[in-house]
Amino acid sequence: MALRRKHKRAEQPLTVLVVEPRAGDLERTRVVLGEAGFRVVPVTRFDAAGPLFEAIRPDAVVLAAQPPDYAAIAVARRLRQMGRGAVPMLYLVDSDDPDTYRCCLEKGLCVDIVPRSGSGEELVLRLRAQLRLKAAVRRAIVPEDAGSAALHDPLTGLYTRAFLLELIALEMRRTERFGGTFSVVTGSLDDFRALRKASGRPLAERLLVYSAVVFGQTVREADMVARVGEEEFAVLLPGTPAEGVPDVMARVSERFALARLQVEGRVLRPSLTLGAVSYPDVVGTPVQLLSSSLQALRRAREERRGAGAAGMGLTV
The missing domain is CATH 3.30.70.270 (Reverse transcriptase/Diguanylate cyclase domain)
Structure with missing residues (x-):
């Protein structure tokens, strides 16, 4: 009888919820993260972020922070409460928008900031760094199956x-x-x-x-x-x-x-x-x-x- 070789199940890609009102920028971000191996859930409406977050339980969230209302900050607050602080988040900010940088620094709930770039390389690097940080904290302080209670x-x-x-x-x-x-x-x-x-x-x-x-x-x-x-x-x-x-x-x-x-x-x-x-x-x-x-x-x-x-x- 021939032995059947067992194949290790392929690791599932990490899911990133991307909230970006500008359709063109949303598509570019989706492509960048998709090519980097992430499963991307794109949405243009901030009011849809909460229900989607609850439904898909993403591994990370990217929020486009823009004037005049800076809705991304309010959404980050809500998502942080829903995820009990266990889901990494990033603000995506236009490189030539110092007012938004300042607003995110002062009121942004300690969420990290990434400048928008053509290649998107920095977004990918910072996102992976945040996910590694999350995994390291959990490993350091509680067993892996303890979930968000680790924090x-x-x-x-x-x-x-x-x-x-x-x-x-x-x-x-x-x-x-x-x-x-x-x-x-x-x-x-x-x-x-x-x-x-x-x-x-x-x-x-x-x-x-x-x-x-x-x-x-x-x-x-x-x-x-x-x-x-x-x-x-x-x-x-x-x-x-x-x-x-x-x-x-x-x-x-x-x-x-x-x-x-x-x-x-x-x-x-x-x-x-x-x-x-x-x-x-x-x-x-x-x-x-x-x-x-x-x-x-x-x-x-x-x-x-x-x-x-x-x-x-x-x-x-």
């Missing part, structure tokens, strides 16, 4: 420390390429460990979840919030220079000062110590930037303790 803290639903570091690295590359700045603000719940010791882990975890909600309601939609330690949080602020950080910190502090969590007949008032760094005022690796911000937080806590500040911390 999110299971308790609070915020981004994980590992994924935040990847986002910081991406933002560093963007600022080095296009200019600009960004900041990282960190916050730590005061007296959290004393509460956990006195009242138990379940109550302490409810406080963490509540604090994550407060952070999400306070920062801009373009900002990225992560849990980076047991009671420590961090916020990546794209396009925010050092001069803008005090306003952000004041807004967060004021929001936490008003926060109340009622549980089991008790009222908890979480308070926060904050620290921050800005790039490129402070340079280094993503880990060093995050560590510098946490060090600034701890210095602020020591200074406050040294000053003998009263009435700060967690009130029960």
Whole structure:
């Protein structure tokens, strides 16, 4: 009997959803990505992106960012929520349109920018780089079958420390390429460990979840919030220079000062110590930037303790 040779199943091409209102540009992008081996789903209407995204679950998304309404940014926000941040996205921007570059840098939700070129080579290279980054992050922090949960803290639903570091690295590359700045603000719940010791882990975890909600309601939609330690949080602020950080910190502090969590007949008032760094005022690796911000937080806590500040911390 002759042996039947088993053929390895050919790997399926990765699917890219391309949203481009200009039909001619859409066709050129479709051809470029198709020749590079991607399966392309082209669409000219931004309002169709959401239903298509849900139906086909693409591996990546390319959005043409154009004035006057910059609809691509609003669509990126919606798709990021639908995909829980697990699907790489790129803005495709005309090379001679500095206003759109600036808008995407300041409000673009940390989505990378690719200039439109005749050959499309840079789009292909950056798309493959994003997909490799996604695969590397998943391999590094969770098993392959964990899906988009790989990027999110299971308790609070915020981004994980590992994924935040990847986002910081991406933002560093963007600022080095296009200019600009960004900041990282960190916050730590005061007296959290004393509460956990006195009242138990379940109550302490409810406080963490509540604090994550407060952070999400306070920062801009373009900002990225992560849990980076047991009671420590961090916020990546794209396009925010050092001069803008005090306003952000004041807004967060004021929001936490008003926060109340009622549980089991008790009222908890979480308070926060904050620290921050800005790039490129402070340079280094993503880990060093995050560590510098946490060090600034701890210095602020020591200074406050040294000053003998009263009435700060967690009130029960």
